[in-house]
Amino acid sequence: MQRxxxxxxxxxxxxxxxxxxxxxxxxxxxxxxxxxxxxxxxxVPAAIFDGKVVQPRRELPVLQKTSILVVGxxxxxxxxxxxxxxxxxxxTLVERYGYLGGLATxxxxxxxxxxxxxxxxxxxxxxxxxxxxKLDVLKFxxxxxxxxxxxxxIDAEAFKYVLADxxxxxxxxxxxxxxxxxxIVDGKGAVRGAVFESKSGRKAILADIVIDCSGDGDIYAAxxxxxxxxxTNIGLISRIGNIDEVxxxxxxxxxxxxxxxxxxxxxxxxxxxxVNDLNGHAGNSTPAPHVNWLNMKGPVGDxxxxxxxxxxxxxxxxxxxxxxxxxxxxxxxxQVFLAETAPQxxxxxxxxxxxxxxxxxxxxRSGAKFKDVIGYxxxxxxxxxxxxxxxxxxxxxxxNVLAAGRCISADFEVADITRLIPVxxxxxxAAGLAAALCIQDKCKPRNxxxxxxxxxxxxxxxxxx
Amino acid sequence: xxxxxxxxxRLIQLTCFVGAVVLIWPVLPWAIAPxxxxxxxxxxVLASSxxxxxxxxxxxxxxxxxxxxxxxxxxxxxxxxxxxxxxENASRTGLRKTxxxxxxxxxxxxxxxxxxxxAVAGYPVLLWMDPLCIFSSPFxxxxxxxxxxxxxxxxxxxxxxxxxxxxxxxxxxRICPLSGxxxxxxxxxxxxxxxxxxxxxxxxxxxxxxAFFAGAGGALLALWARRIGAARYRTSDTLLRPPGAVPExxxxxxxxxxxxxxxxxxxxxxxxxxGHEAGLGGFAAPIIRFxxxxxxxxxxxxxxxxxxxTGALTPLGLQQKNKYIIGEALAxxxxxxTALGKKECDACELACPYDAVKITWDExxxxxxxxxxxxxxxxxxxEVVCPTTPVKAIRVWTQKPA
Numbered sequence: 008m009q010r011x012x013x014x015x016x017x018x019x020x021x022x023x024x025x026x027x028x029x030x031x032x033x034x035x036x037x038x039x040x041x042x043x044x045x046x047x048x049x050x051v052p053a054a055i056f057d058g059k060v061v062q063p064r065r066e067l068p069v070l071q072k073t074s075i076l077v078v079g080x081x082x083x084x085x086x087x088x089x090x091x092x093x094x095x096x097x098x099t100l101v102e103r104y105g106y107l108g109g110l111a112t113x114x115x116x117x118x119x120x121x122x123x124x125x126x127x128x129x130x131x132x133x134x135x136x137x138x139x140x141k142l143d144v145l146k147f148x149x150x151x152x153x154x155x156x157x158x159x160x161i162d163a164e165a166f167k168y169v170l171a172d173x174x175x176x177x178x179x180x181x182x183x184x185x186x187x188x189x190x191i192v193d194g195k196g197a198v199r200g201a202v203f204e205s206k207s208g209r210k211a212i213l214a215d216i217v218i219d220c221s222g223d224g225d226i227y228a229a230x231x232x233x234x235x236x237x238x239t240n241i242g243l244i245s246r247i248g249n250i251d252e253v254x255x256x257x258x259x260x261x262x263x264x265x266x267x268x269x270x271x272x273x274x275x276x277x278x279x280x281x282v283n284d285l286n287g288h289a290g291n292s293t294p295a296p297h298v299n300w301l302n303m304k305g306p307v308g309d310x311x312x313x314x315x316x317x318x319x320x321x322x323x324x325x326x327x328x329x330x331x332x333x334x335x336x337x338x339x340x341x342q343v344f345l346a347e348t349a350p351q352x353x354x355x356x357x358x359x360x361x362x363x364x365x366x367x368x369x370x371x372r373s374g375a376k377f378k379d380v381i382g383y384x385x386x387x388x389x390x391x392x393x394x395x396x397x398x399x400x401x402x403x404x405x406x407n408v409l410a411a412g413r414c415i416s417a418d419f420e421v422a423d424i425t426r427l428i429p430v431x432x433x434x435x436x437a438a439g440l441a442a443a444l445c446i447q448d449k450c451k452p453r454n455x456x457x458x459x460x461x462x463x464x465x466x467x468x469x470x471x472x
Numbered sequence: 473x474x475x476x477x478x479x480x481x482r483l484i485q486l487t488c489f490v491g492a493v494v495l496i497w498p499v500l501p502w503a504i505a506p507x508x509x510x511x512x513x514x515x516x517v518l519a520s521s522x523x524x525x526x527x528x529x530x531x532x533x534x535x536x537x538x539x540x541x542x543x544x545x546x547x548x549x550x551x552x553x554x555x556x557x558x559x560e561n562a563s564r565t566g567l568r569k570t571x572x573x574x575x576x577x578x579x580x581x582x583x584x585x586x587x588x589x590x591a592v593a594g595y596p597v598l599l600w601m602d603p604l605c606i607f608s609s610p611f612x613x614x615x616x617x618x619x620x621x622x623x624x625x626x627x628x629x630x631x632x633x634x635x636x637x638x639x640x641x642x643x644x645x646r647i648c649p650l651s652g653x654x655x656x657x658x659x660x661x662x663x664x665x666x667x668x669x670x671x672x673x674x675x676x677x678x679x680x681x682x683a684f685f686a687g688a689g690g691a692l693l694a695l696w697a698r699r700i701g702a703a704r705y706r707t708s709d710t711l712l713r714p715p716g717a718v719p720e721x722x723x724x725x726x727x728x729x730x731x732x733x734x735x736x737x738x739x740x741x742x743x744x745x746x747g748h749e750a751g752l753g754g755f756a757a758p759i760i761r762f763x764x765x766x767x768x769x770x771x772x773x774x775x776x777x778x779x780x781x782t783g784a785l786t787p788l789g790l791q792q793k794n795k796y797i798i799g800e801a802l803a804x805x806x807x808x809x810t811a812l813g814k815k816e817c818d819a820c821e822l823a824c825p826y827d828a829v830k831i832t833w834d835e836x837x838x839x840x841x842x843x844x845x846x847x848x849x850x851x852x853x854x855e856v857v858c859p860t861t862p863v864k865a866i867r868v869w870t871q872k873p874a
Contacts, residue, residue: 118816240840289814302815303813304831304833304840307833388819
């Protein structure tokens with residue numbers, strides 16, 4: 008299992024630290040914070056050979072050995088970790104940022120959407136519903152629950168709290184501020200774990216099954232799984248304070264002649280191509296009073312290109328500040344302030360897996376029913392609610408890895424729906440349970456008993472139609 | 473005639489009645505069947521051909537009926553007309569069989585003259601009085617989605633049946649323009665047959681005077697209606713006609729309110745107008761409204777254009793229909809969820825079958841909003857998926873003539 012890790016040759020002479028899982032489970036109780044000593048690192052840095060920068064071959068310390076490794080602690084990753092842990096599996100969860108929740112918290116994607124079918128019936132339950140129930144009991148935790156077709160809106164901090172609380176109590180080995188950078192692959196091309204970069208250096212976590220919830224499919228891509236790379240809009244969500252969301256369900260007057268309201272037929276015909284600035288009704292209400300979250304579509308960019316990402320981080324923050332200044336110029340909005348821009352860019356899609364089953368827009372339009380259904384997505388725009396098959400989580404070729412979240416196997420148009428928060432909960436939970444079944448039944452992800460998986464999903468409250 | 477004479481008249485009538493229902497329903501797997509029903513009326517075909525300045529294949533049927541009627545007086549009424557059959561039965565069970573109207577002049581032929589002269593001016597004024605159109609209209613009942621539409625489609629036949637129960641055969645004998653036209657055809661044929669020998673009697677003079685006034689009235693009404701129709705269209709923001717509709721100044725005249733298009737529409741977005749959109753002249757003529765969830769003018773359908781008997785809706789192939797401009801979609805960025813940063817929404821862009829709506833990022837304003845390009849035909853797919861209530865952020869508006 009460790010063949011590729013412990014390969015000989017030019018390797019670092021650094022001490023190989025093995026951390027036991029109980030030690031990794033929580034922060035050290037040892038209060039040695041004030042001690043400073045002069046140390047020199049014993050690692051071999053990258054070097055220049057023949058004018059090229061070369062990373063010397065080296066042995067990586069194994070941070071953890073685990074049954075199920077979940078890379079990414081967003082909606083999919085947390086759902087996968089919780090569901091697998093409940094089956095008694097040994098689960099390790101690794102997250103790049105310093106908090107859990109991914110785009111639902113750090114991305115400020117606070118709208119929990121799409122949850123409902125066309126008849127306004129909720130079709131997403133399971134872990135997602137549990138999380139929302141935990142938010143229900145918190146003050147300022149969640150609003151607009153069970154008000155279909157209006158979607159619930161959560162508070163990012165409340166959700167971070169809920170996830171932290173659950174992870175601390177769950178017995179999941181969690182590593183935060185820890186960035187999955189590579190897959191560990193054995194001689195047969197099967198995934199055996201992943202490599203992480205953190206303040207502790209580059210380390211390996213060995214696992215029987217890896218669930219790639221990185222959003223960008225970083226791990227399956229590194230392991231050699233085929234994928235489709237897509238580019239779409241990248242925005243940056245912000246929260247603005249001292250503003251009250253205007254309720255569009257109530258009739259509005261057209262007091263502003265420059266921006267007439269198209270209330271009655273024959274009134275206020277908008278002219279073609281006219282551009283309006285934000286007119287004071289910007290953003291949507293959140294559980295926090297007088298605070299709106301302000302979505303941003305953003306320009307099309309490559310989420311795997313650091314130049315694009317850097318440009319967006321900078322320009323979006325400048326643009327958001329400018330829009331808030333414009334908002335303040337509207338009478339009544341003088342006190343509006345920018346509370347925060349999201350810590351994470353709103354990357355919508357980057358890699359899409361080539362899975363056992365690619366979910367296509369034709370499947371959705373024809374209302375395809377799958378034998379290996381693992382859950383539903385709610386209705387979105389003209390797409391009705393649709394089934395998600397287990398096959399869309401399994402790579403076509405590479406073994407021992409599952410995808411969940413926005414990087415599953417779907418064509419671009421479908422992925423534009425499956426990337427949304429509640430659908431990530433659905434695919435995450437299914438991937439977690441499937442991985443746990445792999446451990447139980449000693450089988451490959453593609454050979455998991457669909458009947459058992461569906462039964463487990465139902466036991467955990469998931470909706471399968 | 474002699475062959476038909478041996479079969480009981482009521483049996484022929486019943487057969488025709490059933491045949492009419494089969495055609496209109498349509499039970500046949502032939503989608504354009506309904507239009508051949510109204511095209512059996514020489515009145516409809518003559519007036520609409522004059523108004524549209526074109527003639528279709530369906531005219532053959534009307535020609536046969538017209539020629540037959542010119543030899544046997546009111547042959548069509550007596551044997552074929554399903555409205556006549558219905559009203560005949562109604563008059564038998566009627567409350568009173570008053571004949572006070574027997575001294576009335578034959579309005580039917582003046583209605584026909586007025587309409588035909590109007591048709592020459594491009595607007596067949598009273599073409600909607602054709603009995604076959606009135607008969608077929610209520611068949612659209614199963615495609616109406618509100619009580620007002622249901623009343624509108626049943627109004628014509630309801631009035632006729634109700635009137636006949638009270639007044640007997642007033643309609644058929646004195647008012648129906650189709651019977652009036654048949655009478656005229658018969659007289660003309662007879663006159664040609666015997667040659668015009670006798671000098672004009674005072675009665676004939678009176679008839680000619682009435683015919684002249686009817687014709688002049690038709691022309692004036694037609695021109696007036698065309699003017700207000702055009703004006704209405706220029707000022708209206710929401711008047712949307714089904715695909716293939718001729719320009720608005722002629723549409724309400726050519727449209728005979730047979731409701732074939734309402735009946736043909738699979739998504740039930742065609743409504744008989746209450747007069748709210750196009751005024752009295754457009755009363756009960758079809759309009760399109762996008763007020764049903766997810767129901768728009770399908771890119772896979774051209775049914776309504778195929779069933780129009782008068783050419784008020786030009787027959788269009790599917791590709792042509794998908795280029796016919798019903799209206800234009802315009803987005804209001806002060807309602808749009810995306811422009812206001814309220815939600816993650818690109819419903820309109822996803823829904824558009826013609827690639828005409830793009831949520832576009834505006835680097836200067838630093839917001840995104842829907843931009844509609846010239847591919848838009850106003851099918852309404854964007855409007856019906858737009859999640860804002862009660863006002864849709866993107867709506868189809870009348871495309872005003874340049």
